[in-house]
Amino acid sequence: MRFRRFGPQFQSLRVKLFATILLFMLPLIGLLIYYNHYSTQVVRNQVAQSNQNLLSMYMDQIDRNLQQVDNYLYNLSERNMDLLLLEFPSSYNETQYTLAKLRLYTEISNGISYYPSLDALFMYSAVNDDLIVAHTGEGSYGDRLLTREEIEKMIEGAPGELDYAHWNVWQGDNGYSLFHLVRTGNVYVGSWVHIRKLMTPLDLMDFGESGAALLVTEAYEPMSHADWVMQEGIDLRFEPGTYSITGNDTSYMLMGEDSGRGKFHLIAMLPESEILERLPYLGRVSSFVTIGACVFLLLFLFIMRKVFLLPIQHMVAAMRKVRDGQLQSQLERTPRSLEFQVMYETFNRMVSEIHDLKINVYEEKLNHQRAELKHLQLQINPHFFLNSLNIIYNLATIKDFALIQEMTRCLVAYFRFMFRSNSYVVSLKDELAHTRNYLRIQELRFPGHLTYSIEAEESLLDCSIPPLVIQTIVENSIKHAVSMDALLEVHIRAFADESAEPAMLHIQIQDSGPGYPEEVLMQLAADEETVSEDGDQVGIWNVKRRLQLLYPEKAAIAFYNESGKGATVKIRLPMDKKEG
Known part of the structure; x- marks a missing residue:
């Protein structure tokens, strides 16, 4: 189908789709009209049996819901x-009586949430003339107030021969409702539901435009649609399992079902004019509809392939290339539909923008990593600085000027190295000198309690490592x-592994302390962050993070305890890293 001879508006995909469907649907619509004209009869027994089954199913559902509520009331x-406290006057013990009421109200408030088909659960103490009512979360405050008023009227006007084994019907100002009472001495436990809730599932049944389903009392009085039933002259009496025809001007097929849990019935009425059909041409018309649908499907698929599937296939192929990282892919074929032309142009422009954006994001990521490295290198423990100043103060008190000079020189060298933030790596020689300087400061802090040793091959001193x-x-x-x-002993050893490819630098730090706790070792082995709220282990996390940034998938750090030697840390990183 071609639309080139028409204006640009006829190139729209929507116009093509509408024209195609209209072209093939008009004959089928005409055929269906012919089918509906002659399909006006149906076997009455089949319709009655089908609707009788539906009535039985809905009545069984209503009875099951009511049975569940009955079980809850009995239990x-x-x-x-607490019900025992409601059998005696509240004046005996007002506190216990009030607490019992609160517990009972909580019980039925929680219980009613399991029975959405109810309107209320209630308890009534005849001795105290006290009513406790719990409503569902549905309905307005006015609806709940009306329900409570109806329950109060029912309690006042309920006859003495009330059936406590079944659900009873109550007609009040708000229409018909069903209630069930369970009596325990002078206390009544009951449930209440308006018939409109029971009729909600029946509203989904199709009884025609003038048909209806309704509940009737034991005396066949309608609980709803009373005016309509009287106007149509419908006799609601029925025989279970059969149907009857009733009505004045309009004939209705009437079927009913008894309730096993209450004194009411469920009735359905279908207009006879809407359930009759003519069957002689049904088979022939069905064949024509089937053949027409098959032909329509084949033609529709052919046009869909030309107009939709091929352009979509080209776009999917280009998207797969983009998914595989080929951001230079472009859609070159021009489709005939305006919508696909816009999609092709948008796709090509979007791919180009993604390509440029990916480059910008990669550069931004590099800048972010550089900034993060600088930030990590500038993290200083303020406690160390304050403790060092405190040591200098104490040395000044005893006028040990030689140690003050040495301590000051060590601190100057320490902080000069710490503020070398313009370099991501330093030589092993400078790092060991800085560490030796730090250990000397600590040795001055803890005289006689700390000793250390540093070993490194001369050929490794020019290797680059993170500061x-x-x-x-x-x-x-x-x-x-x-x-x-x-006495704490700290041993530092650096050696090379020339057999690895590339060659690796190994650094081992070992102390004679108690070692790492088992839970810390497990966290470090699982690569979990061990920094606490007080900042403990932030140095270890700092080292691990910088190694990940500088040597992705190449460097490694291991933590473990050696028997009789304390904690041991081994660092492995490439030797070919250049300073700066």
Whole structure:
């Protein structure tokens, strides 16, 4: 189908689709009209049986819901001991009586949530003339107030021969309702439901434009549609399992079903004019409809392939290339529909923008990583600085100027190294010198309680490593292992593994302290963040994060305890990293 000879508006995909469907649907619509004209009769027994089954199903559903409520009422009246307090005057013990009412109200408020088909659960103490009512969450405050008033009227006007084994019908100012009472001495436990709730599922049944389903009392009085029933002259009496024809001007097929739980019936009325059909041509018309539908389907698929499927297939193929990372893919074929032309142009422009955006995002990510590295390198423990100043103060008190000079020189060298934030890596020689300087400061802090050794091959001193990696691990060891009761030994060793490809630099830091707790080792092995709210283990997290940023998938750090030697940390990173 071609639309080139017409204006641009006829190139629209919507116009093509509408014209195609209209072209093939008009004959089928005419055929269906012919089918509906002659299909006006149906076998009355089949319709009656079908609707009788529906009535039985809905009545069984209503009875099951009512049975569940009955079971709840019986169980509540038998097991709840608070009901005993309602059998005596409240003046005996007003506090216990009030608490019992609150517990009972909570019980039925929670219980009614399991029975959405109800309107209310209630308890009535005849001795105290006290009514407790719990409503569902549905309806307005006015509806709940009307329900309570109806319950109060029912309690006042209920006859003495009330049936406590079944659901009873109550006609009030708000229409008909069903209620069931379970009596325990002078206390009544009951449930209440308006018939409009029971009729909600029946509203989904199709009884025709003038048909209806309704509940009737035991005396066949309608609980709803009373004016309509009287106007149509419908006799609501029925025989179970059969149907009857009733009505004045309009004939109705009437069927009914008895309730096994209450004194009411369920009745359905279908207009006879809407359920009759003519069957002689039904088979022939059905064949024509089937054949026409098959032909329509084949033609529709052919046109759909030309107009829809091929352009979509081209777009899907281009999207797959983009998914595979080929951001240079472009849709070159021009479809005939205006919508697909716009989609092709938008797709090509979007792919180009994604390509440019990906480059910009990658550059932004690199800048972010550079900024994060600088931030990590500038993290300083303020406690160390304050403790060092405190040591200088104490040395000044005893006028040990030689140690003050050495301590000051060490601190100057320490902070000069710390503020080398313009470099992501330093030489192993500078890092070891900084660590030795740090250990000397700690040795002055803890005289006689700390000793250390540093070993490194001369050929490795020019290798590049991230700054503060060794010093941070040593600082963590001193923080958690040094004590005034024993001498702490710290050993640092750097060696190379030339057999690996590429060659790797190994750094081992070991102390003679108690080692890492088992839970910390498990967290470190699982690569979980071990930083607490007080900042503990932030140095270890700092080292691990910087190694991930600088040596993705190439560097490694391991934490473990050696028997009799304390905590051990091994760092492995490539040797070919250049300083700067």
